[in-house]
Amino acid sequence: xxxxxxxxxxxxxxxxxxxxxxxxxxxxxxxxxxxxxxxxxxxxxxxxxxxxxxxxxxxxxxxxxxxxxxxxxxxxxxxxxxxxxxxxxxxxxxxxxxxxxxxxxxxxxxxxxxxxxxxxxxxxxxxxxxxxxxxxxxxxxxxxxxxxxxxxxxxxxxxxxxxxxxxxxxxxxxxxxxxxxxxxxxxxxxxxxxxxxxxxxxxxxxxxxxxxxxxxxxxxxxxxxxxxxxxxxxxxxxxxxxxxxxxxxxxxxxxxxxxxxxxxxxxxxxxxxxxxxxxxxxxxxxxxxxxxxxxxxxxxxxxxxxxxxxxxxxxxxxxxxxxxxxxxxxxxxxxxxxxxxxxxxxxxxxxxxxxxxxxxxxxxxxxxxxxxxxxxxxxxxxxxxxxxxxxxxxxxxxxxxxxxxxxxxxxxxxxxxxxxxxxxxxxxxxxxxxxxxxxxxxxxxxxxxxxxxxxxxxxxxxxxxxxxxxxxxxxxxxxxxxxxxxxxxxxxxxxxxxxxxxxxxxxxxxxxxxxxxxxxxxxxxxxxxxxxxxxxxxxxxxxxxxxxxxxxxxxxxxxxxxxxxxxxxxxxxxxxxxxxxxxxxxxxxxxxxxxxxxxxxxxxxxxxxxxxxxxxxxxxxxxxxxxxxxxxxxxxxxxxxxxxxxxxxxxxxxxxxxxxxxxxxxxxxxxxxxxxxxxxxxxxxxxx
Numbered sequence: 012x013x014x015x016x017x018x019x020x021x022x023x024x025x026x027x028x029x030x031x032x033x034x035x036x037x038x039x040x041x042x043x044x045x046x047x048x049x050x051x052x053x054x055x056x057x058x059x060x061x062x063x064x065x066x067x068x069x070x071x072x073x074x075x076x077x078x079x080x081x082x083x084x085x086x087x088x089x090x091x092x093x094x095x096x097x098x099x100x101x102x103x104x105x106x107x108x109x110x111x112x113x114x115x116x117x118x119x120x121x122x123x124x125x126x127x128x129x130x131x132x133x134x135x136x137x138x139x140x141x142x143x144x145x146x147x148x149x150x151x152x153x154x155x156x157x158x159x160x161x162x163x164x165x166x167x168x169x170x171x172x173x174x175x176x177x178x179x180x181x182x183x184x185x186x187x188x189x190x191x192x193x194x195x196x197x198x199x200x201x202x203x204x205x206x207x208x209x210x211x212x213x214x215x216x217x218x219x220x221x222x223x224x225x226x227x228x229x230x231x232x233x234x235x236x237x238x239x240x241x242x243x244x245x246x247x248x249x250x251x252x253x254x255x256x257x258x259x260x261x262x263x264x265x266x267x268x269x270x271x272x273x274x275x276x277x278x279x280x281x282x283x284x285x286x287x288x289x290x291x292x293x294x295x296x297x298x299x300x301x302x303x304x305x306x307x308x309x310x311x312x313x314x315x316x317x318x319x320x321x322x323x324x325x326x327x328x329x330x331x332x333x334x335x336x337x338x339x340x341x342x343x344x345x346x347x348x349x350x351x352x353x354x355x356x357x358x359x360x361x362x363x364x365x366x367x368x369x370x371x372x373x374x375x376x377x378x379x380x381x382x383x384x385x386x387x388x389x390x391x392x393x394x395x396x397x398x399x400x401x402x403x404x405x406x407x408x409x410x411x412x413x414x415x416x417x418x419x420x421x422x423x424x425x426x427x428x429x430x431x432x433x434x435x436x437x438x439x440x441x442x443x444x445x446x447x448x449x450x451x452x453x454x455x456x457x458x459x460x461x462x463x464x465x466x467x468x469x470x471x472x473x474x475x476x477x478x479x480x481x482x483x484x485x486x487x488x489x490x491x492x493x494x495x496x497x498x499x500x501x502x503x504x505x506x507x508x509x510x511x512x513x514x515x516x517x518x519x520x521x522x523x524x525x526x527x528x529x530x531x532x533x534x535x536x537x538x539x540x541x542x543x544x545x546x547x548x549x550x551x552x553x554x555x556x557x558x559x560x561x562x563x564x565x566x567x568x569x570x571x572x573x574x575x576x577x578x579x580x581x582x583x584x585x586x587x588x589x590x591x592x593x594x595x596x597x598x599x600x601x602x603x604x605x606x607x608x609x610x611x612x613x614x615x616x617x618x619x620x621x622x623x624x625x626x627x628x629x630x631x632x633x634x635x636x637x638x639x640x641x642x643x644x645x646x647x648x649x650x651x652x653x654x655x656x657x658x659x660x661x662x663x664x665x666x667x668x669x670x671x672x673x674x675x676x677x678x679x680x681x682x683x684x685x686x687x688x689x690x691x692x693x694x695x696x697x698x699x
Contacts, residue, residue: 049090049253052115057095058087061105061114064098079137083118083245086261102198103168106131109248116254120243122172122217123611132249135262135543135615136242140217142176147207148232154213156235160188165213166202169194173215176238200224207231219243240612259543259615266616267548268692274343279321279483282346286652287324290314291336291345294329294697295426297448297508298350304529304554306693309447309508310349313368316500317347317475317491324689329696332423334400337361340478347488348476351445353402363479365488367472368496371445373406374461376434384462390416394440396430398423403443406465428452435459445471451509528698529559531572531591538596542603543615547698549573549599551690552623555683556598561591573598602626613648620650620684624658627683631672632661639666651688655681 052058060083087094097114099105105117106127120137121127144165146153154160157180167174169192177190191211193202202214203221207230215237216224224231247255275281275289282288292299292310299308311327318325328345330336336348340362353371354364375395377384384390387410396419397403407418419439421430427448433439435458444452449461475488495501528550529535535546535553556574557563569576571594580588583604585597605622608630613621625633633654637647640657647654658677660666667674 048251049257052254053090053092056091056093058083058090058092058116059095059097059114060116060118061099061108062096062118063102063105064100079118079120082137082265083116086258089261090257106246109246112248115247115251116258117246119245120219121246123242123244124170124172124175126170126175127246130249131246132251132255133242133244133246134255134258135266136244136612137262138219138243139240139612139614140219140243141236142173142215142217142238142241143221144213144234144237145203145206145216145221146213146232146234147209148230150209150212150232153232153234157184157186157237160186162187162189163213164189164191164211165215166191166193166206166211167215168192168199168202171199172217172241173199173237176215176241180237203231204228217241217243240610242612253540256540256543260540260545263543263548263615263619264545264695266614267545267619267688268695275346276341276343276478276480278481279487282484283321283323285323287326288314288318288321288347289326289328289345290318291328291330291339291348292350293333293336293426296428297451299327299329299697301528301693301697304550304559306690306697307507309504310351312504312507313495313501314347314349316495316504317349317488320491321487324685326689326692327696333398334423337476340476346477346481346484351447351473352476353445353471354474355402355405357405358476361479362476363481363485365475365477365485366492367474368492368501369447369473370470371447371473372464372470373403373443373466374446374449374464376431376442376444376449376459377462378434378437379458379460383460386463387414387465389462390414390441392416394419396421396433396439396442398425401427401443402471403465407443410465431459445473447509454510528694529553531559531561531595534572534592534595537592538599542599544599544602544619545691547694548619548687548691549595551687551694552598552602552626553595554690555687561594570594571598573601575601605630617648617650620688621654623684623687624650624654624680628658628675628680629672632658632670632675632680635670635672635675636661636677639670650684655684 084094097108099108102119102121105119105121108114109117109131117131122140123133123136127133144154154163165177165188167177167190174190174192177188180186181188181190199214199216199220202211203216203224205211206214207228221231221233245258247258275285292308292314294300297308298310299306301307306327314327315325328339330339336350336352337358339345340348348362351369352358354367358364375384375390390410391414394417395407397407399420400423404418411418427442427444430439430442431444431449431452434442435456443465444461446461452459475492477484477488528547531553532546532550535549539546539549553559553572557572559572561572563572563574564570565574567576570588572591573595575588575594575598577588579601580586580594580597583597583600585593585600588594588597602622605625606618608625609618609621621633624636636654636658639660640647640654643657643660645653645657658675658680660677661670661675662677
């Protein structure tokens with residue numbers, strides 16, 4: 012729930028600037044500017060990316076340029092755009108080329124400076140860097156701290172991050188250093204080269220630039236840090252408001268789930284240390300789906316129970332197709348497969364299966380309007396649609412030694428429920444389904460029937476799968492299965508999944524990319540991007556706050572989908588709180604206001620998590636927790652594993668009695684942020 016303790020009144024003009032994140036959008040939007048924004052770019056079909064010519068024709072010496080390029084390509088793909096690289100000779104030429112309309116985005120991470128911020132709109136920071144004083148290695152009397160800079164000359168390009176860092180150092184330290192403005196240098200690399208050759212005594216360069224330069228120039232020496240944690244970002248024209256908002260939302264998403272892309276193949280000890288179990292599954296009506304904004308599914312319920320037993324957070328991972336589940340597991344993109352996965356000899360050669368938790372039969376599915384097939388011989392001449400990588404295909408291949416029928420190969424991203432629907436509608440002749448999947452379909456349809464079992468003499472066993480090299484995890488999963496199959500929770504999960512489920516057709520509408528999270532998605536989609544937020548994050552917060560009830564009201568008087576206090580909303584200029592749209596807009600604006608109170612050099616995903624914690628408990632308690640985290644030897648700039656631990660400590664007298672804002676229900680705050688993060692990840696997986 013939103014607290015008002017640290018709310019500052021924001022004027023309407025300031026709020027409009029805040030709506031587009033740190034740095035603001037400082038240009039007016041006239042008819043010409045509108046032609047340069049995202050809609051026009053999408054109509055053209057091409058995103059023109061300004062890059063350094065050396066990145067196109069030269070020899071890249073660090074992977075960072077590749078990472079940025081791939082990141083922008085992913086953004087372009089999501090927007091159905093092609094990338095056109097527009098080469099620029101020097102860093103100093105990137106912004107002029109952007110403002111001249113030669114490109115749509117500076118696709119090179121450049122330092123965010125006040126001078127450039129007055130000309131362009133920067134995105135959320137890609138990363139932060141330090142600005143470092145550089146000298147020629149071996150030169151006598153090089154300064155090693157700020158107080159030794161008096162009388163020294165330091166070269167810098169006017170308006171650059173290095174020049175701003177030197178001016179700030181001069182102002183704060185009082186040291187009378189001499190700054191040589193060198194407009195002709197072009198970029199920091201040229202200045203560092205001249206310093207390494209003794210042409211100039213000193214200069215300043217970022218750690219990112221030095222990491223590259225040092226791979227081929229060993230004649231330089233890092234002396235000391237002039238400025239820490241300076242943000243580096245992409246840039247667009249000030250008029251490109253929608254492009255900027257789309258880029259910000261994309262970068263926020265990537266930051267919030269950055270760890271999800273990391274490969275990890277460690278065993279149980281590493282999973283517990285990380286505090287998260289990544290479960291690979293499928294997005295279908297049995298394994299994992301959304302219902303009213305809440306994740307559901309039989310395999311999801313089992314995975315939740317397993318994560319609870321391991322005392323870790325659950326993250327669901329959904330590959331785009333069935334045949335990618337095992338490769339993703341082996342690559343370390345997930346820790347466990349939980350997808351009603353059948354044990355087969357071929358699969359057992361690649362993965363380690365747990366003890367089975369369910370036994371099923373593979374049934375031939377036909378239309379109820381046709382004569383019932385009596386057995387395998389009745390398949391003669393028929394066409395049976397299944398995925399090639401399914402256990403059904405293997406059973407059919409064995410049966411084809413005795414009966415002549417045609418196996419129609421279905422795409423690997425098609426679910427068994429979809430094939431059942433195709434049979435019911437006459438688009439497919441026959442298919443095969445596990446008995447528990449068919450049972451789930453029977454709860455709301457009567458147009459198909461399970462004719463007979465492909466192999467009636469045996470049942471197929473469903474189990475979890477882990478990597479062969481993770482014996483500790485396998486033992487833990489086996490222990491879980493042994494207890495779970497006899498538990499009340501298992502029986503309840505089974506009943507929820509296979510008895511009295513909602514209409515599968517309506518349910519599948521929520522499974523698809525065109526589905527919805529809530530009845531209020533359009534509001535989230537309208538306002539969240541204005542503040543640089545992903546609308547699915549707003550939806551996750553709204554579910555946490557109100558379970559999507561716009562009439563919800565707390566004991567403290569908070570109202571609406573995002574449970575904002577009326578006085579907080581009024582301080583931001585919102586008064587019609589009975590209107591779900593305005594009330595939701597107020598909550599989104601308040602979260603953005605909280606983010607603006609945090610240091611802009613913090614990574615955006617950390618600022619979001621701190622802002623969410625402040626939304627629940629107040630910025631004062633977040634500040635106390637960050638201060639305490641520093642005292643405890645934790646990272647005050649990271650929420651998970653650091654500040655969240657300090658927040659829990661603020662429930663203890665030894666800590667809250669000497670905290671500026673006193674006691675807070677730290678466990679509630681930690682749970683609030685964690686559950687929103689988890690639900691956001693679920694929405695990302697289920698609603699592209």
